[in-house]
Amino acid sequence: MNCQSLLAVVALAATPLAAQHAAKPDSMGHPMMGPGMMMGGSMMREMGPAMATMMLYTPQHLLARRESLGLTADQVNRLTALRDGSKATIEAATTEAQTHMKELEETANAPKPDTAAVKTHFQAAHNAMGKAHWTMLASAVQARAILTDAQRAKIRTWADSMQAWMEQHRQMMNPSQH
Helix, strand or coil: CCHHHHHHHHHHHHHHHHHHCCCCCCCCCCHHHCHHHHCCCHHHHHHHHHHHHHHCCCHHHHHHCHHHHCCCHHHHHHHHHHHHHHHHHHHHHHHHHHHHHHHHHHHHCCCCCCHHHHHHHHHHHHHHHHHHHHHHHHHHHHHHHHCCHHHHHHHHHHHHHHHHHHHHHHHHHCHHHC
């Protein structure tokens, strides 16, 4: 992954965090499912359909769809606690990644860039984003367990539809590759 791709991932991860507040339902507004995912479908292919499907189970995504999923009051309370419990960790890791990416960019743009410093900032940004993604994945797995079998089946249907749409979109955008 080149520096521009990593910058795009970091920017993608940071931008939608404001949309995760309880007062504002997200429309797939968590880092792994934002608009950047549509960039030629490459991010989707890189993270894989399994990871994309798991991100549908993030507490903020489920809470934004509470009515269509028929969540009970207990489920809403548990998902809210899970979302709120992971929010600070995700935000701190994303901020750390952004800081390192900014320092990486400044270092790389110096008249005589220090590749060791670039590597250090890259690895630190990568690790911070890994922490943010792991926290999201862990909360998604925990949130999935809160749902009933019927609710999980509904999410699976949404995931299948999303994957079919992404494949169709990718084929339309890159017809020479098929």
